[in-house]
Amino acid sequence: GIQVEQSPPDLILQEGANSTLRCNFSDSVNNLQWFHQNPWGQLINLFYIPSGTKQNGRLSATTVATERYSLLYISSSQTTDSGVYFCAVGGGGGATNKLIFGTGTLLAVQP
Amino acid sequence: DGGITQSPKYLFRKEGQNVTLSCEQNLNHDAMYWYRQDPGQGLRLIYYSQIVNDFQKGDIAEGYSVSREKKESFPLTVTSAQKNPTAFYLCASSIGAGARDNQPQHFGDGTRLSIL
Numbered sequence: 001g002i003q004v005e006q007s008p009p010d011l012i013l014q015e016g017a018n019s020t021l022r023c024n025f026s027d028s029v030n031n032l033q034w035f036h037q038n039p040w041g042q043l044i045n046l047f048y049i050p051s052g053t054k055q056n057g058r059l060s061a062t063t064v065a066t067e068r069y070s071l072l073y074i075s076s077s078q079t080t081d082s083g084v085y086f087c088a089v090g091g092g093g094g095a096t097n098k099l100i101f102g103t104g105t106l107l108a109v110q111p
Numbered sequence: 112d113g114g115i116t117q118s119p120k121y122l123f124r125k126e127g128q129n130v131t132l133s134c135e136q137n138l139n140h141d142a143m144y145w146y147r148q149d150p151g152q153g154l155r156l157i158y159y160s161q162i163v164n165d166f167q168k169g170d171i172a173e174g175y176s177v178s179r180e181k182k183e184s185f186p187l188t189v190t191s192a193q194k195n196p197t198a199f200y201l202c203a204s205s206i207g208a209g210a211r212d213n214q215p216q217h218f219g220d221g222t223r224l225s226i227l
Contacts, residue, residue: 004153031214031215031216033215033216035218040220041148041199041220041221041223042218042220042221043154043201043218043221045215045217045218048214048215086153086154088153088154088216090216098144098156098159098169099144099146099154099156099203099216100156101146101153101154101155102153103151103152103153104153
């Protein structure tokens, strides 16, 4: 099945710093989503981005489907950005849009 | 407001008991999904349903069962056959589940299940 790898596995930032999170996947996909899981476990949709570039405030994401990777950019980080960031892909040539999750990037933003 | 409601937030089970986790959505989505998350891990798919009265096994279906009698409801039963049920369970839905539907999944807030 399709493999999803995220890097780095963990990251510590000072408030105000910028960061880039990466997601590599092993097959073509019809769905790619970025999520933020907060300390209470809630999984928050950040981007639905199977291809192209999107921006939402301090966050932006780019997926280069032909090269099988996606990047999540966080600018001017805040302590509330802390948590785990997951990339999940779906499609992968299969018949259904099941999501395959990476193992996440644990982000800690220090004041 | 439209969304996905999971209940209860916390659930404790004695060994040998079956328990049922509730998932309800009012988004009018056809597809619904159950995922399991273990500490420090990503989510893994247990079961999914593309339409009422139909469901399919995911990657880790053993020890679980589901039903889809109504469009808005997709309960998950953790049976006594599931040897390691302690985990965080998340329910999701999407407009459709076909690969060509190309629609995002939306998640509930999850249920934490623990064994006493």
